[in-house]
Amino acid sequence: MNKRTVIPLAAACTLLTGIWAGWPVLKALPDLFNFMSSFTVTVHNQSDYDIVSVETGIRSGDTRDTFTQEIPSGKTVKITPDLSFIGEGAIYLKYTDSRKETKEVIVCGYTESVSGSSELTIGNDDTALEQDCY
Known part of the structure; x- marks a missing residue:
């Protein structure tokens, strides 16, 4: 083999080895950025009714x-509430649908820094929640 073949081949092997070895770190990067970002909640309205009012807040505080904006039936909206506090707490989301029924859901069971994210799916009779908050 001559130098023109060996150098690009060695570079390609080094690059592939680096990607393979660094894959766990690359997979963890979104979680790292999620930890440092403001809290967001994605609301999937899968009910038959429009959501006409949404309030978020800290459970043990007054913020x-x-x-x-209204969230029509079948639509998804990402909300970044303007919340701040010092200490430990939980984040709630209270919503009212077009029938004037109000429900409250804890969208982050524990937070110290009001960061991370949650996904709330609202159905006619129930809600489903995935939370990844810090």
Whole structure:
């Protein structure tokens, strides 16, 4: 083999080995950025009714934020509430549908820094939640 073949082949092997060895770190990067970002909640409205009012807040405090846009049935909206506090707490989301029924859900069971994310799916009779908050 001559130098023109060996150098690109060695570079390609080094690159592939680096990607293979660094894959676990690359997979963890989204979680790292999620930890440092402001808290967001993605609301999937899979009910038959429009969501006309959404309030988020800290369960043990007086800080709260209101999302003023309506969430039509079948739509998904990402909300970044303007919340801040010092210490430990939980984040709630209170919503009212077009029938004037109000429900409250804890969208982050424990937080110290109001960061991370949650996904809330609202159905006619129940809700489903995935949370990854810090």
